[in-house]
Amino acid sequence: MTAREARLALAHLWFAVGAFGLAAMMGVMQGQSRANTALPFRSPKLFYLSVTAHGVLMALVFTTFFIMGLGYVLCRTTFDRPLVAPRLAWVSFWVAVAGTVAAAAMILLGKATVLYTFYPPLQAHPLFYIGATLLVVGSWGWGAVMLLNTRAWRREHPGAPLPLAMHGIVATVVVWYLATAGVAAEMLFLLIPWSLGLRETVDPVLARMLFWWFGHPLVYFWLLPAYVVWYAVLPRQAGGKLFSDSLGRVVFVLFILLSTPVGLHHQFLDPGISGDWKLAHTFATYAILFPSLVTAFTIVASLEIAGRMRGGTGLFGWIRRLPWDQPFFTAVALAILTFVVGGFGGMINAAYGMNAMIHNTAWVQGHFHLTVGTASALTFMGAAYWMWPRLTGKPLRLLALAKVQPYLWFVGMLIFSTVNHITGLLGMPRRVYDASYGGEPITHTWQDWTGLSALGGSILFVSAMSFVLVLVATAVGNARETDLSFEYSEALERPTARTTWDRLGLWTAVAVVLVLLAYAWPIWDLLQLERFGSRGFAVP
């Protein structure tokens, strides 16, 4: 990677890390507030503002910028050719930065306290919607750079299958384009004109349908780059080999097909949508378990190869031989472990009948802190430990802290998430400033737990700050690293020719048909109703 290319990747990654640090501060305060800790500046206004900021900065800004930066690194170093269209890459970066700054400013000024799901008819300042849209537009530019580079590499390597990492990144781009079509329609046709006063009303059910068209595949946009790291980087760093390259390709294709036609499982309890469509989306949601279960086998089998190559023996002896003191490895391995638990919770969320038990309760935040908050975020932290020395030319500093940090995250999240799953089952709603409801007796059953949740949050905060500190200390260090190469997993069996599973264009076409099948009809049904839109309600 040239210095210029490294600068491009680092610009994205640093922006992501900055957003992450800020959002972590918001998060720790929310945990304390929920436990009724007497913070001097505690107020409902500040609480809901910080929930909005935490959600937007973590779920949209940190993830998107990190994935863009990671994408540039993977693209440049697996293709091993100069980056095509660097100018488009930089323009996209600045568009995304400008959008983020506009949206964040509106949030911090208290003009967009609508949470990161921004359901109308709660109405934010137009700049919030425009800023968020620009962030997405910037990410589209990044996707175009990924595709242009892929085309350039393919021309130079006719008939060869893509490196697995880029096969996964192209799948990520496709999922992202399919997903963001929904939110772009919501923003451009409904929310932006409505917030500017060009449109009097919006229909909240239609807006939510377009939002969740985007909102669920969004989680695969977070997850697929993590899977890329699990497949293409982890086995190598663990000292082993990838168990199956070809099944990895199948897995990414299945995500292209199944990521989007599932969004209605977030709207099980919405009026105005027939149960039949909700049931159809339920089935698609369960189907998407399959590629994750295949991944679980392939990755564990790859780690077993690594453990045995390191001299481990016996049924479980290989586990002890894995490099449990290496920051990259522990971060990623603990992320995978956490995802298994998160996946089980997800099956309950997606269950057509059981969902009503946990919908909009604290269970939900317990769930997604395991998935995006750990499976993706902790993998990204590991990936940062892997990339920073190679991009800056400097070895990781504060190494002891870097070794402890993933364990802190794991323990903090276990406490935080378990408690939230429990209080959710006890009926505590999510996203509330104060869950005491004037001292109603039933609230004591959950209030007793909130202190423990705040403790988990505090451990997570210490871990988050340690992560940021390690990266900053590394960047300001002087020592030079000698080995600067990005190395990728070798598969037990390396594919030599392209197969059906490499035909990503074909699979994308099939995915478009599936999205239309899943959404055209329910949206058509909705449009046939005599609908009464809603005017906007500003949050004071």
Place this chain on the structure above:
Amino acid sequence: MRVDPYERAWMWASAVMIVAFVATIAYGAVTQSYHPPSHVETIDPKQVWSSPSFQPLGVVERADGSIEVRVIAHMFAFQKPEIEVPAGRRVTFRLSSVDVIHGFQIVGTNANTMVMPGYVSEFTTVFEKPGEYLIVCNEYCGLSHHVMHAKLIVTPRAR
């Protein structure tokens, strides 16, 4: 494509498990009528207060002897704030919002629905256990979202 025999077995087991989950859900939906509230009916949010389908508010005995509960959600309360229904009877809730999106969750039961402006939410349930239940709004609706609650009293069934 060559797939390792163990992995092949794992993939079959995964597929069987997924089919079993889906079959369970389909069975529950078809034979036990386990459905999330999916009522399709629209209403002008400006007319909700005066709409005949929400007058009078609260508990109403229908002509067929079943019980209907009509609730209007608004920032930051439910009308009416106290609802009393008998145990063991079928109760149909009908709800709508006059401003933003709210949630309606009866803590300790699986009664849970979104309440949206422009739409009528409806679900039917039976409360077996007499007692007092807390009702909360579980969808963020503004800066006083956390105070929005109501009470459900389930009275013991008549002997």
